[in-house]
Amino acid sequence: PPPPPPPLPGPGGTAPLPGRSGAHGGSYVAQGTRIDVNDQARQIGTQIAAVDKGFLAFDRIANDMNQLRADYERLRLSHELSREIAAERDTTKLLEKILTSVFKFIRADRGVIFLRNESGELTPQAMQRRDGTTAPISVSSTILNHVVHERAAVLTHDAAMDFAASKGKSMILNRISSAIVAPLVAPLQHNNEVLGVLWLDSETLAQFQPKDLELVTAIAYQAAMFIEINILGKKIENEIVTREQLRRLLSPNIAERVLSGQLAVKQGGQHVEECTVFNSDIRGFTRMAESKRPEELVVMLNEYFERMVDTIFQFEGTLDKFMGDGIMALWGAPVAHRDDAVRSVECALKMGEVLGEFNRERLEKGEPPLAVGIGIHTGPLVAGYIGSSKALSYTVIGDVANTSARLCAIALAGQIVISDATYAQLGGRFETEELQPARVKGKDRPIPIYNVIRSRPMAQVPANAFLNPEPTNAAQE
Known part of the structure; x- marks a missing residue:
């Protein structure tokens, strides 16, 4: 017959539990506390209900x-x-x-x-x-x-x-x-x-x-x-377009300074106190155009413009526009330097050298050389983005731009004709010859003009001719 059950332990008491024999023939004995079976059952029931509740939503969805x-x-x-x-x-x-x-x-x-x-x-x-x-x-x-x-x-x-x-x-x-x-x-x-x-x-x-x-x-x-x-x-697309426009408009280093935020170029028309406007034109271009096929003319102009624009950017000028065979450039807008007039004249002289190299290439091909006249004037004007909402371009408006174009028309092949306003900004850094005062449309009296011949040797340049070239923002007052 089975042995009688062991007595239930009291609180904190112990009782031997039936178990298999140990290695030495003894029995394993465990210490235990009183177990409330009803409480344990309630806990288990609560846990089952909680788990079951989690499946109810799924069951409802599965049934529907x-x-x-x-x-x-x-x-x-x-x-x-x-x-x-x-x-x-x-x-x-x-x-x-x-x-x-x-x-x-x-x-x-x-x-x-x-x-x-x-x-x-x-x-x-x-x-x-x-x-x-x-x-x-x-x-x-x-x-x-x-x-x-x-x-x-x-x-x-x-x-x-x-x-x-x-x-x-x-x-x-x-x-x-x-x-x-x-x-x-x-x-x-x-x-x-x-x-x-x-x-x-x-x-x-x-x-x-x-x-x-x-x-x-x-x-x-x-x-x-x-x-x-x-x-x-x-926004990125607009920035790319703006970047490309600035790179076509400004010299690369100035364009990067504007894009990086170091220099600000504000949109809209703004008064610029002093700006130097440069105009150049190929002499005899009309006759040349009549004797060449349009395709040849376009190739020639592109080769010429490429060299001239590189020279403008070399002196940190701003390309305003191409007008047929003409070029209009600015020094002083949208970015200004203290020596903008000097830079424009230096650029004009350098263009003469570059044009000479280009003409040598043309002569080797059996093509006639090009001759260019240049006009430069300095003064106040309005600069800004002008046009429709679909086509804006940066340009300048005012008497200075008109006078520069008329001086260009006066200039003979190879001449760099400057106004007295530009001449006053040069500080003796260039050899010039005074020309007959010119009657210019829109002016009440003839204006003094000069032809720039060459740069003076450094030893002959007056000390006060060396101006601070630190750039400023022309749009800022």
């Missing part, structure tokens, strides 16, 4: 195949939306695609996407109605302002009641019963700034569920990210 299919379809469409908007670079089309996709899995009657303009106001950029009509869509500014201020999405089952304390009547008038409104918060480089708002509403009460809110919030985040990417992309 229609709901499961609907949730899967939402997930699939959300994934498709991510792929579609990721490839779209046009912001307007991007927003339209977002609304079209959202309407596939959110039972909204109306949808609007707002973006903030430059003044910070929310403006509608894309709208859609489920019935396909194009009638205007009215929304609640109360809800919009709440979402922007709180930077959080809102789900309302009864907009008129939920926002009755503010302007619930507007919800009734606009037939807004249910609504999901989510902010488009920039996640990348705009410090979580609210870029806009995604608005969805319905005329049916309690039309949307919390899972709809979660989905719309996720879509709004995606939309904000791609909108911000588009904004950054356009």
